[in-house]
Amino acid sequence: MKQRLYLLVCVSSLIAQALGGVIPGSVEPAAKAQTDIQGTSYHRDNFDERGSNFEGDILLSPTGFSGAANPKYRWQNAQIPFIIDGTFTDSEKRIIKSGMEDITSSTCIRFIERTNENDHIFIKKGGSGSGCNSHVGRQGGRQTVTLQVPGCATKGIVSHELIHAVGFRHEHSRSDRDDYIRVNYENINPKFAYAFNKYGPDTVNSFGVPYDYGSIMHYSAYAFSTGSSKPSITT
Secondary structure, three states: OHHHHHHHHHHHHHHHHHHOOOOOOOOOOOEOOHHHHOOOHHHHHOHHHOOOEEOEOEEOOOOOHHHHHOHHHOOHHHEEEEEEOOOOOHHHHHHHHHHHHHHHOOOOOEEEEOOOOOOEEEEEEEOOOOOEEEEOOOOOOEEEEEEEOOOOOOHHHHHHHHHHHHOOOOHHHOOOHHHOOEEOHHHEOHHHHHHHOOOOOOOOOOOOOOOOOEOOOOOOOOOOEOOOOOOOEEO
């Protein structure tokens, strides 16, 4: 599950380097059942599912989401320079570093403190209503990963948003998702139906990896649901 995703992050990063492009879209796995989905702090909080951005927590670049296949969205040498907002408390900074370590300990991805690199991520402490959000892949120059406090300063959410910054979308975006889950649009708030968009292989590349029912990158069973007894996603 998590290990499989992190291995895929590393492998697909190397593929992207070889092809001269960024990880083209999403390879993120899903969530097997409600107990699994809500069994971590990330899925219980679901703050990144509440935002007003594209797919809840994904920010669109001016060129749109299809730009993720463009070579300029690659992070050079699988290294991501970062700056952490100085307004985070020491405890919150430790959580952010722990989220990074979860990724680096299992992959070839490296987060390095920015010195003078032009392309880097700025991890911003957001206030009430800012949510948890990130662009997908390298945007060029400074790009912001926002973590609302309170709400988003958990290791699971930090890892989730950083994996977006690496270049991955949501697992339920996969073109083959209907073979594994059912999206119950009748139970979803119509304002947020776009968050369950499905994309073709030209936008979302699974690299042949099977659908994973336990990923940190999948929406919870009741994301954007219209009621506590009306799951938006079932298996």
